[in-house]
Amino acid sequence: MSVRLEEYEAIVGRDVIEELRVVAERVAGRRLQNINSTPVGGGVAEILTRLVPLLRELGVDATWDVIKGDEAFFATTKAFHNALHGAPEEITGEMLECYRETTALNLELMQFTGDIVWIHDPQPAGLIARKKEIGGRWVWRCHIDLSAPDPRVWDFLRPYVEAYDASIFSMPDFAQQLSIPQYMVTPSIDPLADKNRELPEEQVRAVVDKHGLDPERPIVTQISRFDRLKDPLGVIAAYRLAKRQQDCQLLLAGGGAPDDPEGMEVLREVQEAAADDRDIHVLLLPPQSDLEINALVRGSTVVMQKSIKEGFGLTVSEALWKGKPVIGGAVGGIRVQVINGLTGYLVHSPEGAARRLVRLLADPELCRQLGENGRLHVKQNFLLTRHVKDYLLVMLALEHPEESLVFLN
Numbered sequence: 001m002s003v004r005l006e007e008y009e010a011i012v013g014r015d016v017i018e019e020l021r022v023v024a025e026r027v028a029g030r031r032l033q034n035i036n037s038t039p040v041g042g043g044v045a046e047i048l049t050r051l052v053p054l055l056r057e058l059g060v061d062a063t064w065d066v067i068k069g070d071e072a073f074f075a076t077t078k079a080f081h082n083a084l085h086g087a088p089e090e091i092t093g094e095m096l097e098c099y100r101e102t103t104a105l106n107l108e109l110m111q112f113t114g115d116i117v118w119i120h121d122p123q124p125a126g127l128i129a130r131k132k133e134i135g136g137r138w139v140w141r142c143h144i145d146l147s148a149p150d151p152r153v154w155d156f157l158r159p160y161v162e163a164y165d166a167s168i169f170s171m172p173d174f175a176q177q178l179s180i181p182q183y184m185v186t187p188s189i190d191p192l193a194d195k196n197r198e199l200p201e202e203q204v205r206a207v208v209d210k211h212g213l214d215p216e217r218p219i220v221t222q223i224s225r226f227d228r229l230k231d232p233l234g235v236i237a238a239y240r241l242a243k244r245q246q247d248c249q250l251l252l253a254g255g256g257a258p259d260d261p262e263g264m265e266v267l268r269e270v271q272e273a274a275a276d277d278r279d280i281h282v283l284l285l286p287p288q289s290d291l292e293i294n295a296l297v298r299g300s301t302v303v304m305q306k307s308i309k310e311g312f313g314l315t316v317s318e319a320l321w322k323g324k325p326v327i328g329g330a331v332g333g334i335r336v337q338v339i340n341g342l343t344g345y346l347v348h349s350p351e352g353a354a355r356r357l358v359r360l361l362a363d364p365e366l367c368r369q370l371g372e373n374g375r376l377h378v379k380q381n382f383l384l385t386r387h388v389k390d391y392l393l394v395m396l397a398l399e400h401p402e403e404s405l406v407f408l409n
């Protein structure tokens with residue numbers, strides 16, 4: 001997929017692109033090796049798919065590698081993920097051992113090619129063990145909400161993390177007491193990706209029809225991996241309550257990710273909960289369903305992201321960018337995207353979500369206004385060009401570790 005920087009000019013303006021070029025010049029030619037745990041599924045893969053080509057176009061030699069792991073490893077790291085989000089999980093000594101063993105295996109398999117090694121999330125964090133031997137600068141980029149981590153998992157990971165040169169978190173709330181510098185970078189969406197670009201009305205209509213949704217009646221949608229922290233059952237509960245007052249259909253669409261072994265189990269729970277209602281549509285999407293997801297969101301009246309915990313929640317910006325009001329759980333990064341009463345509503349329960357849903361479904365003009373605000377909010381804060389600039393600045397800062405001010409010329 002080729003990305004052309006000039007194409008962003010029409011959306012973000014010439015100055016933003018010029019500024020990117022100026023900063024990029026200072027780190028041009030650096031080899032930036034990204035390493036994560038899945039090539040598809042979930043927000044990290046979504047971001048890297050677009051960020052890496054754009055960095056390359058700016059002259060940074062950015063690459064992307066994925067660690068290997070078996071079912072036991074990904075069950076372990078999913079338990080870590082949930083526990084770091086503060087959810088109750090049993091963490092056993094065997095799990096910690098499994099993490100160490102898979103890390104050792106990947107230390108053998110991985111070719112380290114970066115001047116800067118950019119490790120995403122806990123799954124590959126242990127690769128830091130090779131830093132002393134191969135050198136370079138190492139950054140741990142954490143995409144999850146670490147505001148209340150289970151101490152057992154965090155204490156296990158912390159020594160790995162503190163061996164990095166720097167860390168990056170998505171929100172100030174997620175920052176930790178660490179002996180290394182911490183940078184704050186919020187994630188972003190790509191307005192030109194198939195997931196987000198403008199689509200003709202007929203295409204939206206065709207996708208809505210294809211999935212048996214009635215375009216003449218309101219559609220409430222949540223797009224998410226089938227994951228308990230995304231609270232799909234809470235969305236169904238909210239829909240059922242709202243439907244007593246406002247007619248609507250519910251669409252729960254999502255796929256799995258190779259590093260998320262719980263998906264199929266949660267999907268079954270959702271299918272069971274939805275079984276008696278023909279207005280609830282549960283879609284299991286294959287990877288690369290970007291145009292389909294784009295069309296489904298555009299065909300929706302209201303988008304939900306009723307997460308119980310959330311690192312950022314790209315799906316929120318994806319919906320706001322399409323002018324859709326979002327009802328989101330008042331957690332993690334959703335709180336910086338959904339500005340209560342301006343771009344959507346923040347909720348704490350299925351009942352609260354239902355109340356907001358009834359209000360929105362009754363008032364198309366309110367939906368339009370919140371959606372318009374939402375698009376502007378995303379344009380100003382959560383587009384890929386801002387994200388690329390932040391990463392370039394972190395790269396630059398890494399080369400000036402003792403300086404609080406770096407001059408660009």
Ligand code: UDP
Pocket residue numbers: 041042043044046195223224225253254255256285289290293312313314315316318
């Ligand atoms: N997504 C997708 N297919 C799906 C479900 C989700 O492409 O079946 C995308 C979604 O549009 C978003 C990303 O995966 O771009 C999910 O990122 P988010 O930050 O919302 O949540 P995560 O899955 O990383 O917890």
